Amino acid sequence: MIRFCYKPAGTPPGTLRSPEGASGVAKLRLIQYDSESLLDEVFTDWDSLMAKYDPAKVNWIDIDGLGDIPLLERVAERFSLHSLAVEDVLNTTQRPKIEPFENHFFIVSEMIYFIEGDELCFEQVSIFLGESFLITIQENAGHDVYDAVRARLKSARGYARRMKADYLAYALLDATVDHIFPVLESVGDSIEEVEEELLEKPVRSSLRKLYEAKRLLLALRRAAWPHREIFSTLMRDDSSLVTRSTQIYVRDCYDHVTQIIDIIESYRDLSAGLMDLYLSSVGFRTNEIIRVLTIVSVFFIPLTFLAGVYGMNFDTKFAANMPELSWPFGYIFFWGICLLTAGGMLLFFKRKRWL
Amino acid sequence: MIRFCYKPAGTPPGTLRSPEGASGVAKLRLIQYDSESLLDEVFTDWDSLMAKYDPAKVNWIDIDGLGDIPLLERVAERFSLHSLAVEDVLNTTQRPKIEPFENHFFIVSEMIYFIEGDELCFEQVSIFLGESFLITIQENAGHDVYDAVRARLKSARGYARRMKADYLAYALLDATVDHIFPVLESVGDSIEEVEEELLEKPVRSSLRKLYEAKRLLLALRRAAWPHREIFSTLMRDDSSLVTRSTQIYVRDCYDHVTQIIDIIESYRDLSAGLMDLYLSSVGFRTNEIIRVLTIVSVFFIPLTFLAGVYGMNFDTKFAANMPELSWPFGYIFFWGICLLTAGGMLLFFKRKRWL
């Protein structure tokens, strides 16, 4: 089902409330780098993290967990983040979006990924992108889609270390988008399975599978479309925050999202076609079964009536009562009528093209 | 059903007519504040209210009930409101909209909220937003969605008291939008219920529930879309009535409405999918039931005919009449034919893949 949470109506704007079930402790991690050096450290309190903060380098501050309101208030104060933005961070059912503020971008993105290969997870991540800092605030501790990015940063080779925070933001969003492909692939597998079942023999469970696929596609679509707007805004941005060379990379991301949307729409079309196929398959099978029932019934019902007639016990001592019973060839006469009736039926069925 | 009222065709524009059933007495309430002081008073006549009016402060005049035409005429005259706007105030099935006039905005909004937790209520509210005044005219006395805003104003803390009338307008509209979420959530619950029923076993009442949900979604959609236009107009307004800092808050509202529309569309998609699921489920079940009927009928009909044949009373003293009856093993012969026929049927069913 569509998940959405909302603050109690009438709450003043900018009021911070942790979403239900969020734990009170957040994990802090700072990855600070330039082309020469890299620092990767986990902290338990904000002050010791800020002690290491160095505006000359790229500072990626990753906050895992939404339960610690005072921490978020201090972050907002330190980096002059707007209170409405911080409110959105805590509203975990936000639609993905990008909002330009005076000296930073606020991006709400959604990570969609498999945990341990099969459980599907939707997790909101909020990104504040400034000149020399990038703050990511994740909903749940434990899992995210950024491990490969961290590894690339550490490897010291590669392009990423020589670039600024904007490139890091691109890399994170790119990882987010790339993680949608395997999910799409699993939807595709599931649709293909249903397709094979349907073309073979309709089973009831196919319907359920198809419906689940449709629901998942709906959810993916709701996540994918707004990401396109995010990349489109970043591509056209003319502030100094996103450099021209990063924008070429963002265009690549934009293409990927377009491809994802394209595939989602195709899958939606396909699954609509499968639903039609199912309906008409079932209709056809019902028709076929009823035809057999009708043929057999219509064939035998008059014959059975006839047999019933000659099984009646009218007193044959009266000449008018069932004289056929006393005919020497009455039985053969009965079968003659049966054969005639049956022949007539066959002709009728042939003419109706039911046989 | 869609509710709409209209003035008798040909009535001069600007003619004021209370909607049917409106009581003749309106409740007047003035909340007047600046950052230092707040006055909250209920009045019974307009003159005593205007005696307290102070253009140096924010004056929120709340009029509950549409039955007192002379009062509305005096309000219109006092604040130079256009007669067409006042006519729209009384047309309680107006589409939500915003209209700029020379020195005020005229906004028609729609409150959608639960009274006492379960009865759903649609109520039109008209808002006139000027430099130092904000007039709200509500359809029904008794309930509205502004209690939390009033509480925030009284609490003296918080942002609201330091701002002008435009922020108050935002706060009221924000409360309106926030009240749609619980309604949406109840629709979602109802759809989820139907979904479970359908995947389990289709019941007739599911259809009705689904249809009710669809109708409610239609009504919510008709209310939500125009609100988006209202916020979009306020965001882009360049008159001095809406300040830059309020516009950032309005953007937040705009995002919420977008999210609401997004969810409504998703629910509409989902409920269309459920209708499909229902149709194909029922088709499948019908198919299955008919298969059983057909198998049993087709199996026994020829056998019953045969039994009928050997129940006939042809006179067996003639050799040609049912000689089988006098065979020593005629009965066993009969069962033999039955078994053969049954076996043939089974093969036929197997080949048709009905078993």
Next chain:
Amino acid sequence: MIRFCYKPAGTPPGTLRSPEGASGVAKLRLIQYDSESLLDEVFTDWDSLMAKYDPAKVNWIDIDGLGDIPLLERVAERFSLHSLAVEDVLNTTQRPKIEPFENHFFIVSEMIYFIEGDELCFEQVSIFLGESFLITIQENAGHDVYDAVRARLKSARGYARRMKADYLAYALLDATVDHIFPVLESVGDSIEEVEEELLEKPVRSSLRKLYEAKRLLLALRRAAWPHREIFSTLMRDDSSLVTRSTQIYVRDCYDHVTQIIDIIESYRDLSAGLMDLYLSSVGFRTNEIIRVLTIVSVFFIPLTFLAGVYGMNFDTKFAANMPELSWPFGYIFFWGICLLTAGGMLLFFKRKRWL
């Protein structure tokens, strides 16, 4: 059905041909007014009407009936109307539209109204709006939707008499739009009726009613959308023909048409939902009926066969022929088998969840 007439292909443009069935005599009426005086007179010929024409006042010339081509030619010549426009006047299945000409507007509108409360009538009216004249040319004499406007003009009070021809055009179009509401309401009533029937018990006539409603909605929609374009053009017009103050009134009309379109679309959605509801209701009922048929048939068919078997007349003097008949408790044995079979069936139905 959609009504449309067309000139024989290849006719020179601007050729005037009365529509089929138009009577040869047209009714002429002049209402001439300014804020002080009003003249309302019916004429039988054009010359005597033009003798009264006074460019210093507003001259509303109303021509009822399209059968008098020479008259229309004289009108066109006198007011320099374009021959294509006059051709459109006679093409009674024109799509509503507005066309700016050098010194006048040409508007094709469509009146939709009930005659004597129940017969629905679609009638085209063509309007030429100039500086000091307004010519309306109606399809049928006898009925129109302008009586209330005429009454307002005569009452001398009110705004209308102080305004120019553009306001009169607005008033007429406003009356046209206002007359659509009762038609919409009757559609709504009819849909509501169908809805109640469907949720209660599907009847065949509901389908017909629903289809009629759909067709009427289609016709209303074809009329309403182009009117929106007409009002939008008048609102944005920057020639001197439509004054600024009239445009505020036109905006109100525009809002009404938008509301009408909005309601039409909602009704279309609702009626599509009702069609779905009908289809699935019928499917569900069929399913239920077949279930009962199947249960009863499947229950009794084997039993009937068994009874048939023991009604056979095999010669029981041979020990192998139906020894059961001679068993002392054969009959009880028969009922035993019947009960066993029946019990098995019940179990089967329970497992299938058909009971």
Next chain:
Amino acid sequence: MIRFCYKPAGTPPGTLRSPEGASGVAKLRLIQYDSESLLDEVFTDWDSLMAKYDPAKVNWIDIDGLGDIPLLERVAERFSLHSLAVEDVLNTTQRPKIEPFENHFFIVSEMIYFIEGDELCFEQVSIFLGESFLITIQENAGHDVYDAVRARLKSARGYARRMKADYLAYALLDATVDHIFPVLESVGDSIEEVEEELLEKPVRSSLRKLYEAKRLLLALRRAAWPHREIFSTLMRDDSSLVTRSTQIYVRDCYDHVTQIIDIIESYRDLSAGLMDLYLSSVGFRTNEIIRVLTIVSVFFIPLTFLAGVYGMNFDTKFAANMPELSWPFGYIFFWGICLLTAGGMLLFFKRKRWL
């Protein structure tokens, strides 16, 4: 079916190939006129036609038949037509379009008309419109929709003779558009027929008729939409080729095409509604028939079983075997049970609301 031809892939652009089945001889006809004189002559070769060519007058060169490639090459050379345009002339399944070239317009149009009242014909016509010439190249000799235009030119009265080639182009396109109306009307008749059949009693052939109507509407739609683009381009053209006064006439054409498209869309909506009506009608009838079958079957099946039971031949000399048979009022007892059962069934049917 959709007809389309294409050149073998890889053929150089501008290669001229006659469509299959085109005869090798083309009919040439020159109509040359100004306001004073008119020449109408049929030629068999190009040179003698060009000998009469007079750039001071309007020269309408009509070429019937696409089989004479060398002729087309000479035309192209003489009037500097682009080789791609001439290729399009020969591709008889071109989408209607307009292309501006340096000193002429290239227009591909499609004539849709009835031959001898009932056979529907789609024929492509290519038009080159220059300063003083208008070349029309038609697919098939023999029929076109221009006879009325020719008659108007010859009649010397009328507007057409005083105008230039652009007005002639308008007149031809107008004739093309006007010929679509009768086709639309016949579709409308056919839909109306289906509607009556459906509301009366669904017949199988209605489906076929409806499907044919849908296919024809699809074809008309594919022809009509691009024509709108053609007129829209001509209306907005600011080269000297299309004069201001002709553009007013073109606007009239544009309105007609808009009306045609509007009607096509309405018919599509109507025919979709009819398909729904058909489906639900059939569903309803099936439901009704099955109800009767079920009522009769369910009513008699238990009774027939009972009759079967008392027709069994158990040896009644044993007291336990069918003692009922020897009861003095056994038969009346039997009818009693029958009546009880039947009464129970009636109650059941009443409660289910099947009666």
Next chain:
Amino acid sequence: MIRFCYKPAGTPPGTLRSPEGASGVAKLRLIQYDSESLLDEVFTDWDSLMAKYDPAKVNWIDIDGLGDIPLLERVAERFSLHSLAVEDVLNTTQRPKIEPFENHFFIVSEMIYFIEGDELCFEQVSIFLGESFLITIQENAGHDVYDAVRARLKSARGYARRMKADYLAYALLDATVDHIFPVLESVGDSIEEVEEELLEKPVRSSLRKLYEAKRLLLALRRAAWPHREIFSTLMRDDSSLVTRSTQIYVRDCYDHVTQIIDIIESYRDLSAGLMDLYLSSVGFRTNEIIRVLTIVSVFFIPLTFLAGVYGMNFDTKFAANMPELSWPFGYIFFWGICLLTAGGMLLFFKRKRWL
């Protein structure tokens, strides 16, 4: 099914990975020409190819096969191709697109063609178009759609040799587009076949054929739409890479793609119509079959019951027990009842209009 491949999430952008199953050896071929000379040579290594490279002529470098990463890296380095573009070359499920770079265009196109007349093949081709070079990188060696272009280049006549690389790019894309027509034609044939089957007698396999056609149309649509964007970009390009005269040819291509899209949409509409036709055909046939079943059953069921009654063995020595059996005309009385019942049924069926 929709094929798509993706790099493992988190891989650095620009990482080159051959798609699965690509062989490690690529085929190199250089076609170098100007209006006087032409060189066509196959190479096995890059260096010997580059030795022949002559910037004064048009150099068409064709690389078949995506398995040789080092080769691609050298190509990219030599012609300054962006690493993201080269990555896209290897992502064989790229959506067709065009990207302008500083001194070249990067185009991803998709060839759709039949191999040996019946196997349908989708193959991605990447094109780099520079001032004097055109690099095409194909997915699979062996087949492509360019043979006719090569032949035209060699024939020395014709336009192609006198033009630059931009015209060659056009010629290749034109060949790509032209190869879609036969595929569309085969879809059309298949739909037409289904149509005939359906109007004749619905067969189960029609459904499958229809579904396959729908899937193919979906795939063609996904390929065709982006090509339109490609041509539209080339047409509007104002860099010096695409000359004005080539753009006229590109416009022709654009028209062809528009025609293809138009046909695809028509086919989609048609196949939706066919699905509806199928569903309603099957519904109608089921209805008809059930009607026959019902008529026959309802006709004979009461009669069979009656025959059963008179086959009962009640002891007729009691006067109350089946006195009819001992009536002299009991048998004729029985047939009388039968005829009366049958007559009543016939009347009932007539009134229901089932006969």
